[in-house]
Amino acid sequence: MSEETVNIEGAVCAPPLPHSEQIVMGHGAGGRMSHQLIQKAFVSAFQNPALQAGDDAAMLQPVPGMQLSISTDAHVVTPLFFPGGDIGRLAVCGTVNDVAMLGAKPLYLTAGFILEEGLEMNTLQRVIASMQAAAQEAGVQIVAGDTKVVQKGKADGLYITTAGVGLIPVGTNIRGAQAKPGDVIILSGSIGDHGIAVLGARGELGFQSTIQSDVAPLNHLIEAMMNTSKNIHVLRDPTRGGLATTLNEIATQSSVGIMLDEKTLPVHPEVAAACEMLGFDPLYIANEGKLVAFVSREDVDAVLKTMKSTRYGEDAVIVGEVTAEPRRRVLLKTSSAVPV
Amino acid sequence: MKYVNEYRDAKLVYGVIEEIRRTVTRPWVLMEICGGQTHAIVRHGIDQLLPPEIELVHGPGCPVCVTPLELIDKALTIAASPDVIFCSYGDMLRVPGSGRDLFSIKAQGGDVRVIYSPLDAVKLAQQNLDKQVVFFAIGFETTAPPNVMSILQAQRLGLTNYSILVSHVRVPPAIKAILSSPHNRVQGFLLAGHVSAVMGYWEYPPLVDEFKIPMVVTGFEPLDIVQGILKTVQLLEAGKVEVANAYSRAVNFDGNLPAQKTINQVFYECDRKWRGIGMIPMSGWGLRPEFDAFNAEKRFDVEAIHTQESPLCIAGQILQGLKKPHDCPAFGKECTTENPLGATMVSSEGACAAYYRYGRVELHQQVEQS
Numbered sequence: 001m002s003e004e005t006v007n008i009e010g011a012v013c014a015p016p017l018p019h020s021e022q023i024v025m026g027h028g029a030g031g032r033m034s035h036q037l038i039q040k041a042f043v044s045a046f047q048n049p050a051l052q053a054g055d056d057a058a059m060l061q062p063v064p065g066m067q068l069s070i071s072t073d074a075h076v077v078t079p080l081f082f083p084g085g086d087i088g089r090l091a092v093c094g095t096v097n098d099v100a101m102l103g104a105k106p107l108y109l110t111a112g113f114i115l116e117e118g119l120e121m122n123t124l125q126r127v128i129a130s131m132q133a134a135a136q137e138a139g140v141q142i143v144a145g146d147t148k149v150v151q152k153g154k155a156d157g158l159y160i161t162t163a164g165v166g167l168i169p170v171g172t173n174i175r176g177a178q179a180k181p182g183d184v185i186i187l188s189g190s191i192g193d194h195g196i197a198v199l200g201a202r203g204e205l206g207f208q209s210t211i212q213s214d215v216a217p218l219n220h221l222i223e224a225m226m227n228t229s230k231n232i233h234v235l236r237d238p239t240r241g242g243l244a245t246t247l248n249e250i251a252t253q254s255s256v257g258i259m260l261d262e263k264t265l266p267v268h269p270e271v272a273a274a275c276e277m278l279g280f281d282p283l284y285i286a287n288e289g290k291l292v293a294f295v296s297r298e299d300v301d302a303v304l305k306t307m308k309s310t311r312y313g314e315d316a317v318i319v320g321e322v323t324a325e326p327r328r329r330v331l332l333k334t335s336s337a338v339p340v
Numbered sequence: 341m342k343y344v345n346e347y348r349d350a351k352l353v354y355g356v357i358e359e360i361r362r363t364v365t366r367p368w369v370l371m372e373i374c375g376g377q378t379h380a381i382v383r384h385g386i387d388q389l390l391p392p393e394i395e396l397v398h399g400p401g402c403p404v405c406v407t408p409l410e411l412i413d414k415a416l417t418i419a420a421s422p423d424v425i426f427c428s429y430g431d432m433l434r435v436p437g438s439g440r441d442l443f444s445i446k447a448q449g450g451d452v453r454v455i456y457s458p459l460d461a462v463k464l465a466q467q468n469l470d471k472q473v474v475f476f477a478i479g480f481e482t483t484a485p486p487n488v489m490s491i492l493q494a495q496r497l498g499l500t501n502y503s504i505l506v507s508h509v510r511v512p513p514a515i516k517a518i519l520s521s522p523h524n525r526v527q528g529f530l531l532a533g534h535v536s537a538v539m540g541y542w543e544y545p546p547l548v549d550e551f552k553i554p555m556v557v558t559g560f561e562p563l564d565i566v567q568g569i570l571k572t573v574q575l576l577e578a579g580k581v582e583v584a585n586a587y588s589r590a591v592n593f594d595g596n597l598p599a600q601k602t603i604n605q606v607f608y609e610c611d612r613k614w615r616g617i618g619m620i621p622m623s624g625w626g627l628r629p630e631f632d633a634f635n636a637e638k639r640f641d642v643e644a645i646h647t648q649e650s651p652l653c654i655a656g657q658i659l660q661g662l663k664k665p666h667d668c669p670a671f672g673k674e675c676t677t678e679n680p681l682g683a684t685m686v687s688s689e690g691a692c693a694a695y696y697r698y699g700r701v702e703l704h705q706q707v708e709q710s
Contacts, residue, residue: 334384
């Protein structure tokens with residue numbers, strides 16, 4: 001036997017690189033890398049029994065007699081991190097709030113992730129940690145999820161879709177079609193903060209600003225309001241399209257008129273200045289942590305007091321009222337009334 | 341907001357309106373030249389607060405509205421060219437050319453970007469030396485200084501991939517054209533405050549002398565506007581023919597002389613077509629021949645594009661103050677801000693958009709019914 005004999009036993013493939021720093025296509029291929037990513041990044045962060053069971057779907061207990069509130073949302077934002085929040089907090093709060101606007105108690109979320117090849121693992125982990133923090137604050141569990149990876153250039157870093165489920169207490173009928181003439185409209189705080197904060201983070205304002213996004217889960221605020229009054233007719237969060245668009249939707253759904261009082265609308269001076277310079281109207285700028293409530297006149301004081309005692313409602317104000325006419329129009333009381 | 345809230349104080353505005361009421365003795369027709377003023381007037385309901393003797397007609401001071409279809413078609417051709425980054429202000433994106441707009445060019449893969457300053461376009465040119473960056477330079481005197489600065493800066497930086505598509509228009513020749521029309525009804529002008537901040541108001545005394553009509557430099561907040569109206573009515577009632585300044589916190593007679601000097605260094609006065617109105621002699625600015633290298637019309641060979649205007653839209657008559665938006669049979673029906681037929685409905689400064697947005701549809705119908 002010569003010493004040059006090939007030693008078959010000794011031949012080994014180089015071990016695959018772990019790719020723990022960046023997302024690569026293999027993370028979405030469904031094999032070992034996908035599994036590791038899910039275990040390491042997602043399951044360990046979103047700890048709960050339904051997710052840890054590792055099944056194709058989460059098995060949850062029904063609650064007899066309760067109605068479900070279900071909503072879904074897709075989240076796309078540039079940049080991923082902005083003053084006051086990030087895409088993860090946005091994804092959780094957006095769906096929690098949508099579910100809660102029917103008066104529901106949100107319980108479970110699912111999350112789908114579309115990751116761009118080359119995304120820093122550290123970025124993903126920060127987003128996931130932020131989602132978990134927001135979920136914890138809202139008191140919901142992220143019980144199912146999915147991950148796909150697309151080629152570099154085919155996505156903007158990271159997209160998240162979320163779905164949420166909540167339970168609507170018996171006898172609750174809070175909906176966009178329930179506004180009634182005479183209802184008083186309460187706004188939970190200042191408008192336009194989120195939209196201007198994101199514009200600022202993109203560097204599109206042309207000047208520095210200290211404006212923070214208002215992104216926040218509003219379900220605890222809503223719970224407190226519902227414990228105070230049985231006469232809340234409509235709840236809605238004025239997200240994309242702003243307060244004006246939201247109120248126009250409600251006026252159409254309920255076939256009523258809405259009169260807003262411009263003097264009462266809370267707008268931070270920085271937001272007002274940014275809008276003035278760029279030709280925007282704060283009424284049309286997105287919010288992610290605000291709600292409008294349509295409440296019977298007799299309960300307004302109590303609801304307002306409750307709201308002011310909560311973290312996300314401390315700046316709540318009355319901004320307008322529902323009128324019978326003109327139907328399906330939202331008017332803004334300036335020196336004279338103009339539609340918005 | 342300081343320097344804004346004070347000028348939106350309803351109590352002060354009512355005071356000036358009362359003064360107007362006391363001053364006026366007979367009917368007067370005033371024109372506010374600027375579309376920004378038209379929007380402020382309709383938004384704040386100033387026209388409804390005025391005594392019935394005073395009629396406001398809305399002038400052609402909306403740069404988007406008066407940009408000819410032909411130039412928009414040229415812009416669309418350039419924006420659809422390969423290796424071009426086409427930069428524009430936001431409200432130009434939805435203005436239809438012959439059958440398409442910048443939005444559709446973008447959807448088909450054209451690189452169309454909304455910017456807030458032409459200097460951002462210069463920056464893009466620096467960052468994308470393998471692309472041609474074109475800025476759609478429309479506007480009145482107000483936007484001319486930054487536009488010419490962008491050319492001078494590109495020249496200083498030695499950029500060969502930056503150019504502008506120019507459609508600049510000037511207020512004084514437009515006023516002259518309106519006053520020269522046999523259909524003219526306008527008896528007094530509210531001059532555009534922003535334009536005057538750049539240009540001063542030394543160009544207007546000859547017009548005042550020629551047409552015997554008072555003109556008042558006016559700002560944009562409600563209080564500015566009613567003060568401009570009051571001053572004009574005072575001059576009219578006293579039979580005085582002169583140029584007055586009701587916006588002295590921003591405007592003086594000479595204007596911004598360094599800005600004017602820079603404009604004249606890069607632009608020259610030329611004839612310009614106004615959408616819906618037609619050719620007005622010496623009413624525009626074009627790039628001087630020594631800046632041909634920065635002239636997008638020359639660079640992209642679009643000078644041969646000629647387009648006819650649609651005969652349906654009455655924007656031309658509205659821009660001359662001959663008709664009101666609700667006089668158009670399509671207003672609020674086929675033509676809305678969601679589905680605009682003409683530029684006066686698209687632009688944030690257009691008179692039709694102001695009437696539609698601030699609910700003059702119903703108001704007009706109510707008046708008709710009563």
